[in-house]
Amino acid sequence: MIDFRYHLVSIIAVFLALAVGLVVGSTALSGKSEALLIKAQHELSRTNDTLTKDRQALIQQVTADQAFTQANATRLIGGLLPGESAVLVVAPGADSAVTDGVTHALTKAGAHVTGQVSLSGAFLDTSGPTESTLTQLAQRLQSTANVTLPSQPDSPAVAGQQAAAAVLATAIVTKSTSVTPSPSSRQFILNSFSQQGFLSVSAANGGTTLGPASLAVLVVPAGPPTTGTAGINASEALVAVAHELGAASDGTVMAGGVSSIATNSPIDEEKSNLQVSTVDNADTMTGQIMVVQALRLRLDGKAPAQYGIQPGTAPSPAPVPTPTAGANSKPSPKTTPSAGARK
Numbered sequence: 001m002i003d004f005r006y007h008l009v010s011i012i013a014v015f016l017a018l019a020v021g022l023v024v025g026s027t028a029l030s031g032k033s034e035a036l037l038i039k040a041q042h043e044l045s046r047t048n049d050t051l052t053k054d055r056q057a058l059i060q061q062v063t064a065d066q067a068f069t070q071a072n073a074t075r076l077i078g079g080l081l082p083g084e085s086a087v088l089v090v091a092p093g094a095d096s097a098v099t100d101g102v103t104h105a106l107t108k109a110g111a112h113v114t115g116q117v118s119l120s121g122a123f124l125d126t127s128g129p130t131e132s133t134l135t136q137l138a139q140r141l142q143s144t145a146n147v148t149l150p151s152q153p154d155s156p157a158v159a160g161q162q163a164a165a166a167v168l169a170t171a172i173v174t175k176s177t178s179v180t181p182s183p184s185s186r187q188f189i190l191n192s193f194s195q196q197g198f199l200s201v202s203a204a205n206g207g208t209t210l211g212p213a214s215l216a217v218l219v220v221p222a223g224p225p226t227t228g229t230a231g232i233n234a235s236e237a238l239v240a241v242a243h244e245l246g247a248a249s250d251g252t253v254m255a256g257g258v259s260s261i262a263t264n265s266p267i268d269e270e271k272s273n274l275q276v277s278t279v280d281n282a283d284t285m286t287g288q289i290m291v292v293q294a295l296r297l298r299l300d301g302k303a304p305a306q307y308g309i310q311p312g313t314a315p316s317p318a319p320v321p322t323p324t325a326g327a328n329s330k331p332s333p334k335t336t337p338s339a340g341a342r343k
Contacts, residue, residue: 079321098283172245
């Protein structure tokens with residue numbers, strides 16, 4: 001039978017073991033252990049100093065690269081999109097640095113930006129009621145848009161968004177070889193989606209009347225996608241929108257900032273079925289220039305491609321402006337042969 005004295009002896013033994021451990025640790029092992037800890041601390045300090053210097057050097061390099069790009073932006077994209085018109089389709093949570101920067105780059109390239117169509121969170125909701133509402137709305141507007149709805153959507157989970165995007169695309173973009181719907185038809189389509197809270201329109205003139213554009217840029221949300229099935233479906237919905245814009249326009253680019261690089265993001269989802277070009281660093285001047293160049297390459301008949309940090313690529317060879325009529329027709333005085341030479 002275990003009595004009180006057994007418990008007392010056990011407790012004393014435990015505390016005695018702890019005391020012995022403390023004595024041994026603070027005397028016999030203290031010198032060697034302290035030396036090892038000090039050495040490790042010094043090594044970590046040196047590593048930290050090296051990493052800090054490397055980080056500062058990288059920051060300075062990026063800053064210098066961006067300054068160089070900014071100074072040469074006009075040479076790189078000036079005149080790449082003369083006479084073209086473009087529209088921005090902006091997803092909820094998009095970075096304003098991307099939206100504003102791309103708008104400025106398009107204008108610098110000679111394009112007219114017709115305005116901005118901002119999708120709401122409701123448009124990306126993949127619940128049953130929303131899918132049904134979007135599908136019914138698209139079917140009701142199908143004749144007005146004079147478009148055939150997709151018979152097989154990219155993903156059944158976002159069939160409503162793809163049907164809606166097919167209709168919306170006819171209201172905001174058009175191929176140069178296609179018949180443009182009447183202004184009243186385009187406005188009726190946009191108003192129908194806007195009145196149900198699926199989008200808002202900001203035209204270039206400050207109003208809500210959006211002219212047709214030949215090019216489109218879809219700006220994706222900043223930051224990683226929401227985890228879970230709903231987050232993946234939201235990315236798939238934006239991919240479906242990009243595909244419909246690409247089919248209805250002369251060129252479409254999906255653009256996002258560096259923070260949007262992540263698994264299951266819209267740009268990541270597009271990799272598996274590349275139908276539009278993508279740029280994943282469009283929050284920088286370099287990326288904004290790539291957006292313009294990617295659109296130019298699409299106008300020139302080049303296949304869609306991925307550009308930016310994640311693929312580590314840029315449009316190459318970079319497109320150049322088409323010379324205007326009469327340009328370089330007059331030879332330089334340095335290269336013009338003299339009368340005596342011609343003799």
